[in-house]
Amino acid sequence: MKIHKEGRRILFFTLLALLAVNLLLFRVNERHLLFNQIFAGISVIVFLLLLQFFRSPFRNLLTHEDLLIAPADGKVVVIEDVHEGEYFDDMRKQISIFMSPINVHITRNPISGIVRYFRYHPGNYLVAWHPKSSTKNERTTVVVESDAGPFVLFRQIAGAMARRIVWYVNEGDEVNQGEEFGFIKFGSRVDIFVPLDTELKVGLGEKVKGGQTVIAQLKVAQPGLFS
Missing domain, CATH: 1.10.287 (Helix Hairpins)
Structure with missing residues (x-):
């Protein structure tokens, strides 16, 4: 290690x-x-x-263009359909992963593709599981046009203990699934927003591992591993 x-x-x-x-x-x-x-x-x-x-820790990374892989270690605390207003301005399916202080706090690219949008937002430090932390806390927003086609948005969100978000991507970058895109120090959360018709592979309360756990299967023309 x-x-x-x-x-x-x-x-x-x-x-x-x-x-x-x-x-x-x-x-x-x-x-x-x-x-x-x-x-x-x-x-x-x-x-x-x-x-x-x-x-x-060393990870055997799972990669497949049809699959959305967990961007972080932690526990799935939110699965719901919400209006995403920063980039898409429409309804999306949100999956939120809470990272406790004992989790590995590396954040990884859940898909491969091109970064079409990146923003850093200064903000508050509400507890990471607070419903408004996704829009009120210090955070970064990344939108990737995946190799499979769909656009996926994911956010690093600071929590009550997390006081610094680090990121390694910018608009126009080509990113590879499983590679690090950032780090959040001392407790935090990662939100993922996908199209409503995305087939989820995790449930509420489930523990996930970054770079290894399949979160969802993206809708593409060719069948994926789980079709």
């Missing part, structure tokens, strides 16, 4: 800070050995939690 590039700087300086504080405590607070030991234990736990948050 590797450490993601977005976490290396944070982990390095966190480790230096924790080491410095612990060394200082053991030097100037010798009479309170128990307190020093407890603080050292807490420091180890904090660092290990950060370490697991920024992990980048």
